[in-house]
Amino acid sequence: MMARRSIEPLVWILFSVGGVVAAMFVPVLLFLFGFAYPLGWLASPSHAHLVAVVGHPLVRVLLFFLCTLCLLHAAHRFRYTLYDGLQLQHLQELILLVSYGGAFVGSVAAGVLLWQFG
Amino acid sequence: MVDRITVEVARYRPEKEAEPSFQAYEVPCRKDWVILDGLNHIKDHLDGTLSYRWSCRMGVCGSCGMTVNGEPKLTCATFLADYAPGPLRVEPLRNFPIIRDVIVDIDDFMQKLSAVKPWLIRDAEKPLAEGEYRQTPAQLDEYKQFSMCINCMLCYSACPVYGLDPEFIGPAAIALAQRYNLDSRDQGARQRDEVLSKHEGIWSCTFVGECTKVCPKHVDPAGAIQRYKLSSAMGSVKDFLMPWRGK
Amino acid sequence: MSTERNRYTEFRPRWYRPKMSTWWWLKRWSSLAFILRELSSIFIAWFIYFFLRLVHALGRGDAAYREFLAWAASPGIVVLNGITFAFVLFHAVTWFNLAPQAMVVHLGGKRLPGALIAGANYAAWVVATALVLWIVSR
Known part of the structure; x- marks a missing residue:
């Protein structure tokens, strides 16, 4: 299989997995930490409990994947939105740098934060 | 009156x-x-x-x-x-x-259509004496939907991706490629993959989904493209994880 | 639009090639829905930033965590999160509804109907949501 050395299928599969992860987990997390706890709809969990949860190695790994996959998903989709919606194909290099570069920087930040957590 | x-x-x-x-x-x-x-x-x-x-x-x-x-x-x-x-x-x-x-002018579509080789491809035809290539109803069902295409080009007309990038191979051509790829009698998937797995093949598509909505024959070209993306991507993932596999 | 490969002949004196408007997606509701679906990407990125701020605050102690909750309750952030929530839900629903077009599952030699595949996605969504609720608020 000589022709098959394109990176596109891999990027697409990461985009898709990211789409699934975002659809499954972001609504509930945003509901809890964006509304329910800050606005007092639900009693917010104690700091100690959340530190115990996020501090668990497995949770940290899963959260890292959540962040990375969601960011890659967003970057990929945003890139094509600029092509389709604003016809900016001629700015391809800049768009690639901003979208995937941004996702990369965000993923590194997530990795550092979760690695040093606790 | x-x-x-x-x-x-x-x-x-x-x-x-x-x-x-x-x-x-x-x-x-x-x-x-x-x-x-x-x-x-x-x-x-x-x-x-x-x-x-x-x-x-x-x-x-x-x-x-x-x-x-x-x-x-x-x-x-x-x-x-x-x-x-x-x-x-x-x-x-x-x-x-x-x-x-x-x-x-429909020349562009005609060229794209023939590029995906929409006919049965065999590595070797079996001798006439061995009879016809038989197919079960379940095998027919695998591709029947995609065989309903009448090449009316409504899907190309509805597709913003084709409007923006005329190099995109387009909905009907990919659906017809899948019509043959999914046919149990066909062995040409690898040849068609050369055209389909390019950027102007399936990867240009952003799943707008308009092609499927306007299709008068319920072919679902958008589904055909996403299915092909999925199987192609799974193949790539396997190649990536197991580089010794295949060649 | 077509490509330049198409040769000029005397019987094809002049094509008219309409150019696609930059704002093509404002002309039909379904196109606008498509662009809105794609724009959900921005809001997912915002959520990740918001979430990482939470993680950062948690790591700095109880006071920082309280500060984060107060910041998240400020009107601007609540409005932004409200818009984000709408987009994220739109992403989730469109994603699950389109899943059957990309996935064909065979079980016992039979092809599962699309509604079942979408249904399985929604069921998984419920389970994932319940799981997060249970872990976070236990």
């Missing part, structure tokens, strides 16, 4: 006009008339210079596709009365160069 409806038809006469304009005609709006009947009425009784393509007038030949009030439609399968009291606008299919009036 029959109701009448105004049809505004796009006219483009390249020998004397730089760009298209609309010309209004009043045609009878009979309950059983489709838009194509209205166009034929114009051609026969009102203005013989109007140019458009049509043939079977029963949704099989795929030649009478036009843009009706902004939507790609088969004019032989769309009733005039549904647009009463009018006026309704008939324009050429979008995303194609216009040759004259509502006739578009």
Whole structure:
């Protein structure tokens, strides 16, 4: 299989997995930490409990994947939105740098934060 | 007394006009008339210079596709009365160069269609004496939906990705490639993959989904493209994780 | 639009090639829905930023966590999160509804109906949501 050395299928599969992860987990997390706890709809969990949860190695790994996959998903989709919606194909290099570069920087930040957590 | 409806038809006469304009005609709006009947009425009784393509007038030949009030439609399968009291606008299919009036140039689509080799490919034909290639109803069901395509190009007309990037191989060609890839008698998937797995193949598609919505034969080209992306990506992931596999 | 490969001949004197408007997606509701669906990407990125701020605050102690909750309750952030929530839900629903078109599952030699695949996605969504609720608020 000589022709098959394109990176596109891999990027697409990461985009898709990211789409699934975002659809499954972001609504509930945003509901809890964006509304329910800050606005007092639900009693917010104690700091100690959340530190115990996020501090668990497995949770940290899963959260890292959540962040990375969601960011890659967003970057990929945003890139094509600029092509389709604003016809900016001629700015391809800049768009690639901003979208995937941004996702990369965000993923590194997530990795550092979760690695040093606790 | 029959109701009448105004049809505004796009006219483009390249020998004397730089760009298209609309010309209004009043045609009878009979309950059983489709838009194509209205166009034929114009051609026969009102203005013989109007140019458009049509043939079977029963949704099989795929030649009478036009843009009706902004939507790609088969004019032989769309009733005039549904647009009463009018006026309704008939324009050429979008995303194609216009040759004259509502006739578009379809060469690009024809080239793309043949590029995906939409026929049964065998590594070696078995001898005639061994009989036909048999297929179970379940095997037929695998591709039957995609075989309903009549090449009417409504999907290309609806596809913004094709409109923006004419190199995109497009919905119908990919659906037809899948029609043969999924056929148990076919062995040409690898040859078609060379065309499909390029950027201008499946990866240009952003799953707008309009192709599937406008398809008069319920082929679901968008589904065909996403399915191909998924199987192609799974193949790549396997190649990536197990580089020793395949060659 | 077509490509330049198409040769010029004397019987094809002049094509008219309409250009696609930059704002093509404002002309039909379904196109606008498509662009809105794609724009959900921005809001997912915002959520990740918001979430990482939470993680950062948690790591700095109880006071920082309280500060984060107060910041998240400020009107501007609540409005932004409200818009984000709408987009994220739109993403989730469109994603699950389109899943059957991309996935074909065979079970016992039979092809599962699309509604079942979408249904399985929604069921998984419920389970995932319940799981997060249970872990976070236990």
